[in-house]
Amino acid sequence: MARKNAKPAVEQTPLLNPNGPIMKNGTPAGIPAPRSRDAAAATLGTTTSEPRPQLPPQAIAHRGYKALFPENTMLAFRAAVEAGAHAIETDLHLSRDGVVVIMHDHKLKRCYGDDSKVSDHDWSYLSKLRTVREPRQPMPQLVELLEYLNQPELQHVWIMLDIKRDDDPTEIIRRTAETLHSVPGIRPWHERVLPCCWSAEYIKLCKQFLPKYQLAHVGFSTTYARALARHEPAVSVSMLYHALALPVFGPRFVRDAQRAGLPLYSWTVNEPDRMEWCVRAGLDGVVTDDPGLFLDVSRRLAEEGKGKGKSGKKNAAAAVGGRSSGGVPLSVRAWRVFEWTLFVVGLFIVVNIYVYRWGLPQMQVPKVLGK
Numbered sequence: 001m002a003r004k005n006a007k008p009a010v011e012q013t014p015l016l017n018p019n020g021p022i023m024k025n026g027t028p029a030g031i032p033a034p035r036s037r038d039a040a041a042a043t044l045g046t047t048t049s050e051p052r053p054q055l056p057p058q059a060i061a062h063r064g065y066k067a068l069f070p071e072n073t074m075l076a077f078r079a080a081v082e083a084g085a086h087a088i089e090t091d092l093h094l095s096r097d098g099v100v101v102i103m104h105d106h107k108l109k110r111c112y113g114d115d116s117k118v119s120d121h122d123w124s125y126l127s128k129l130r131t132v133r134e135p136r137q138p139m140p141q142l143v144e145l146l147e148y149l150n151q152p153e154l155q156h157v158w159i160m161l162d163i164k165r166d167d168d169p170t171e172i173i174r175r176t177a178e179t180l181h182s183v184p185g186i187r188p189w190h191e192r193v194l195p196c197c198w199s200a201e202y203i204k205l206c207k208q209f210l211p212k213y214q215l216a217h218v219g220f221s222t223t224y225a226r227a228l229a230r231h232e233p234a235v236s237v238s239m240l241y242h243a244l245a246l247p248v249f250g251p252r253f254v255r256d257a258q259r260a261g262l263p264l265y266s267w268t269v270n271e272p273d274r275m276e277w278c279v280r281a282g283l284d285g286v287v288t289d290d291p292g293l294f295l296d297v298s299r300r301l302a303e304e305g306k307g308k309g310k311s312g313k314k315n316a317a318a319a320v321g322g323r324s325s326g327g328v329p330l331s332v333r334a335w336r337v338f339e340w341t342l343f344v345v346g347l348f349i350v351v352n353i354y355v356y357r358w359g360l361p362q363m364q365v366p367k368v369l370g371k
Helices: 074-083 142-149 169-182 200-209 222-231 241-245 249-260 272-281 291-305 309-318 330-358 361-369
Strands: 058-062 087-094 100-102 158-163 193-197 216-219 236-240 264-267 285-288
Touching: 058 074, 058 291, 074 087, 074 142, 074 291, 087 142, 087 169, 100 142, 100 169, 142 158, 142 169, 158 169, 169 193, 169 200, 193 200, 200 361, 216 222, 222 236, 222 249, 222 361, 236 241, 241 249, 241 264, 241 272, 241 330, 249 264, 272 285, 272 291, 285 291
Parallel strands: 058 087, 058 285, 087 158, 158 193, 193 216, 216 236, 236 264, 264 285
Antiparallel strands: 087 100
């Protein structure tokens, strides 16, 4: 049970603490914070004077240990923590009666077999559902995850909250803030929870209802992320892997984000060669269905990198935008050609729809933010 009046044994900060818990791949636990709070220095394309630490990315468990257990369940969350994940990534929706529940889809069909929406039901009904995937598990509330992690031995584990856009924006963010306030943390939640927003509208609302919290933009457009970073330089970026690995544009974004000192994450990375790419690219975190596999990959690369000295650093730098050294079967390569084609075509369509409806991000984002 949560201890309401307990105090942390040592002073904690959102920054990676080299004196704090060291996780299985040698990286300290904690939410990586921007290396510069100065707006001019933190604009993408501007170099900060503070060097980035050379550490493996943090293992962020996508919907818990999704590779082994039903996604977004307490079983999956516990398994991820036991595997050594630095953080839990999960998704939020609202029930009809305003309870913040953990669920990725706005429809229940895929995970719970019910042909309706989350928002169609009160919590009393949702609590009785069980996952289609075995072992069958109940849908958790956000408060359950908070209470589980609100234990002294787990206070180093942080949470990445993907706030979905199917509910009323003000209502879900207000309810999320109320839920966080309802569970007094033995370590303040603003040091352990990273709200992730898909748009400038959600960034603005999070700043209103969660003013102490560091925020992140989650998306698949580096153009939109750049527009946000110009006006919200302290916002981290969680980007679709394909957007970061896209030739020319992706590596340039990685370079500029790192020069600006912005924490950079990639989702969802499940293949060993892509995990290796993320490690060599120097990302801050990797969102994966298989945190155990990622920790193994990053440990292996760390061992291989020992003793290489400067040549190892050059190889790591060259890996951004390049190919992994690991072999990829021909069948996988063929699938990836199709996958990349879908990404490029889909991105082209989405970007054109966005520009037609709202204009260029460089114009729309400051308008939403009131800047």
